[in-house]
Amino acid sequence: MINKHKNGWARAGRIAKRTLAVAELAMSKLFLLVIGALSLPALAAYDVDIPPPATAIASEIYNLHYYILIVCVVIFVAVFGAMFYSIFKFRKSQGAKPDVNFHESTLIEIIWTVIPFIILIAMAIPATSTILAMKDSSNPDLTIKVVGYQWGWQYEYQQDGVSFYSSLATPWAQVGQPGVPATEARGPNYLLEVDNPMVVPVGKKVRLLITSNDVLHGWYVPALGVNQYGIPGFIKDSWFKVEKAGTYKGQCSQICGKLHGFMPITVVAKSPADYDAWVKEAKTKFAIPTADSPAVAPVAVATLVDEPGKKWTLDELKKAGESIYSANCAACHQADGKGNPAMKAKALDGSPIVTGPKAGQIAILLKGRPNTQMGGFDRLSDVELAAVATYSRNSWGNKVGDTVQPADIKSARK
Amino acid sequence: MSATTHPADHAADHHDHKPYGLSRWLFTTNHKDIGTMYLLFGLLMAIVGGFLSLGIRAELFMPGLQILQPETFNSFMTLHGLIMVFGAVMPVFVGFANWLIPMQIGAADMAFPRMNNWSFWLLPPAAILLAGSFFVEGGAIQSGWTLYPPLFTQSGISGDMTILAVHILGASSIMGSINIVTTVLNLRAPGMTLMKLPLFVWTWLITAYLLIAVMPVLAGAVTMLLTDRHFGTSFFNAAGGGDPTMFMHIFWFFGHPEVYIIILPAFGIVSQIIPAFSRKPLFGYASMVYATSSIAILSFIVWGHHMFTVGMPAAGQLFFMYATMLIAVPTGVKVFNWIATMWRGSLTFETPMLWALGFLFMFTMGGFTGLVLAITPVDITLHNSYYVVAHFHYTMVAGASFAIFGGVYFWWPKWTGKMYNESFGKLHFWWTTIGFNLTFFPQHFLGLAGMPRRIPDYALQFAEWNMISSIGAFFLAAGQIFFMITLWLSYKSGAPAKDRQWEGADSLEWTHLPSPVPYHTFETVPVLK
Amino acid sequence: MSAHTGGYYFAPPSKWPLVGSTALFLMAIGGVLAMNSIQPGGWIFLAIGSAVLVWMLFGWFGDVIGESEKGLYDKQVDMSFRWSMSWFIFSEVMFFAAFFGALFYARVYSVPWLADMDNRLLWDSFSAAWPTAGPYFDPNPAYQFSAMSAWGIPALNTMLLLSSGATITWAHWGLLQNKRNQLVMGLFLTILLGVVFLGFQVYEYVHAYSDLNLKLTSGIFGSTFYLLTGFHGFHVTLGATMLIVILVRSMKGHFTAERHFAFEAVAWYWHFVDVVWLGLFVVVYWLV
């Protein structure tokens, strides 16, 4: 690697050149070192592999990946063996003379077209059988509807009548903010922990019906071999059958806006007996909302029990409304009610609808606004909606002074 | 050779016609001026895009949120992708095309010099719209460069700025490509048959064809986004019978050919460099042309591999998997031909050759990870993870950008008439190679372990590799400052370059033109035997 | 730059590209402002931008026509124009392909999917009929609409465009045989047919909005219907405008039987618009 060109500023002198040559050599050595170091198995403490599979499909994927990887590495070594051989053998500095007639050979071209083709077929065969197995979601033992929200999940157990929300449990104090360091120490499950995990029985085929309420999300748990977009307005299915009890973690895989990175998934697989016990408990903890038995909002506001006919005071409603607001509305409209122009979320503070006649606001709360990201919240109970309406009418700069009673909501639902 | 004979009245006309000052650049119809503007514009955008990538890597240096709000992070990530692809790499390759195609086919200029200038001057308005979107209410778009609705539909004003920027960029690319296709098909010197074209010209001919075919499709897709946002249509809204998945299909029908638009000119550059430093003709010229064409044709039927997780039927997954895997065959042919070119050659390792070899080695790694992703079941577990990020940086940075660097060093003497410092060039190569691998190799591990892409903060198990990756990124970026210094020094005080600086280079610009190339080339058309 | 290099004409430096970019930039800013109801800035920028664009078009094409009439364009330049016009039309084909693709996708995939078993969970009463405004809008009386019948105005419009294809060919024959009157007459008829087509199209839109309740907002049917026909109508408008330019040039005595690529280019374009219409007629109106 001696510089053969006499360029104008070679005046920088031999010393500079020699330093550079040394630096170059060092760099190339360092390069090999880096590559070497990165592939050291001694680094097993760092994650370098697909998480241990917990379903048959995930194991197939795991093995398939290794199979492909090994084939590729073998080809790579062969091909670049030839390249490095040329680099060392056919150097001009070693007196190599170019064989200018060696530049065309139909036979060789055919060989290196056909061989890769055959290798590809050998890769495609196991992949095909895995795809067919993966796609067969028939005869499930259990069906769960999964709905992505900005930013959390809802799980609706079709047979067991259980429905609940599952969202990030890591406190923001562990995350910190630009310029504001985190005030709490980060736990081992930082950003991977949820308030209510999805619970499933071991050894049962669980079919997921995945959709979304707003934008695209991705229900992604590597150990279960599932990664499926939730597409608003469409149901797409996927399935898994966990083989051993345990806790499996994943995250939302498709960008869904601001808190996309804060939308973890936890699946807890329990023995069928434990699962049944969990169902029993869950039935009371989060029953599916019906006209007579209201749902419980994502954040536990269990204290908010409606007694039919009860007239609530402004303070009671406002207090309850605050937590409902922060669980359901603040992601878009912000805690300070100022809205978020980036998301086209209108400001509620000073909004003519919020501060206008009750009926207008209730209609939007129930039905949403078509063609916007404001969906209807009719899944919330009468008292919850009444509370959040009252809260927004009487917070920040809004001073309407009236209350919205559960009865108002009830009559508007019809 | 430039001793051309002209009637006297014309001669004066020709040689005094080099305009000066700002208007030279604003109104120019000279392919070299326009090429230079493209290259400089691309460099500027690479700096902007590189700055954004450093923002990303700085935030990801350790767990927690330190410097960017999540929404700002998303804007950085999105604009990094858009700017690098549409603002940096594509324009740089068009710059190469402008400089080289007329010289390599023996033409005096591009077929439509005025339109050529328009293609360039459409870029700055588009860039202003994109970059300006950071400063409007709500900030730049946050949907990722793929612009998927409904998230994209939620964007503020920046959404419209982006859509219109894409329209303008599309117009620019289409006009530029029509110009290139016409020039290659119609302005070749007598005797320059299609099968004698230098491979760079061939790859650009095919690239231009791809651009003309898919840029309008992208324009159609963003037009539908626009009407969904403002005029109440329901293309991507299930409530009205549309489907967000439809956008993905249309986008990737554009998007996959787009990635070959980025890599084919790189293949072309490498196909010029390797024979030059092997002192031996390119191995399997004809099969290279056929392989490139096959890649282009196959690229239209593989788009579904970006969508294995949308819930498409098994038949769709199988079709797209097989079709995608097939692309490994022609790409393999190219890789083998390059290596066979070196075989029994007489090799030297000047800077351009180092870049070409780095390209060969690392692009192939990126190709192999592409193949891993093409295996549908494996993609299920790797989709939208950092493995994908590693894959496409191996193809687009170690692939496309390495070829760009190699090409710049290769043709710099021809363009400027000055030599650069070889040691500096080589140092830049090793610096970039190490920085690059340090940045992106660990991302394979992150992806395998399940770290999703497009997140501003991550679980603790991903901390070590992210830190290494971020250190690598800053090291890598610093190397590019060294690159600019190297070129600047050469520009100011480099040794004069020879007309045929590389003894093994045999295309027309080396054999028929002096270094630097005069403002007007080939005023008499060269005739080839 | 040199006026003739080896015979091929390379244009000298020109301000028009920059003017054109400025125009598009202003229009983009105006568009952004107007769509986000930032007034009156939006319309002002749009108006200025459009005016600059018109100026550019006159100036640039004026230069090209001048060069052509001066005889600066040789056979090879002519060939360049032919290649480039063909590729341009190919790019337009792909533009339309995106919208046709959307219609195809909606009819074959998304609408049936929305009505399948699994989606009962979300849209319990939706059935996959075409036309549709989608599962959310369909049950709402405010969104009930009827589709446009193919055998009224649309069929008539098909006839009009097909005849205009014939008249422009007739005009071309006139040009080739140096029958200038036939050329002018043919062009005039073509433009007339085009304008009547556009008139009918406008009438049809009014009818759709006021009588059929078929609007741009009528779900996927309205979206594809108006985008496809509207984008086509826009192309007819462009084509007709170009035809008018050709007509004026013909009346001024431009073009000869041997050299008249501008005429041919516009004729190609017109035929292209015609073929697109046939596609539209079949998939948008007929196969409802």
Ligand code: HEA
């Ligand atoms: C220059 C750009 C470029 C290039 C050239 C490629 C090349 C390839 N890409 Fe890549 N790709 C991208 C840019 C590129 N890609 C980008 C930007 C994305 C992400 C977009 C986003 O979501 O933002 C992406 C994503 C992407 C995905 C989707 C991942 C996901 O989101 O889940 C897939 C899946 O199939 C894929 C596959 C491939 C394949 C099979 C090739 C092949 O062309 C590679 C072929 C090459 C080789 C295989 C190596 C050489 C061959 C041999 C030595 C022969 C012998 C080999 C065998 C027999 C195996 N790519």
Ligand code: HEA
């Ligand atoms: C060609 C395209 C290109 C290039 C060059 C780069 C360069 C870099 N990118 Fe990448 N990147 C993308 C295209 C590109 N990127 C895309 C499409 C995405 C996806 C966005 C999305 O998810 O929507 C992405 C996303 C992306 C992510 C993931 C973000 C996330 O998911 O949250 C990260 C994180 O580390 C990253 C880092 C980097 C770094 C450190 C570099 C460094 O290599 C930068 C250092 C600079 C250079 C090496 C110079 C390159 C030189 C040129 C381009 C030409 C110069 C011109 C002349 C010589 C004339 N990029």
Ligand code: CUA
């Ligand atoms: Cu939900 Cu990302």
Ligand SMILES: [Cu+2]
């Ligand atoms: Cu692809």
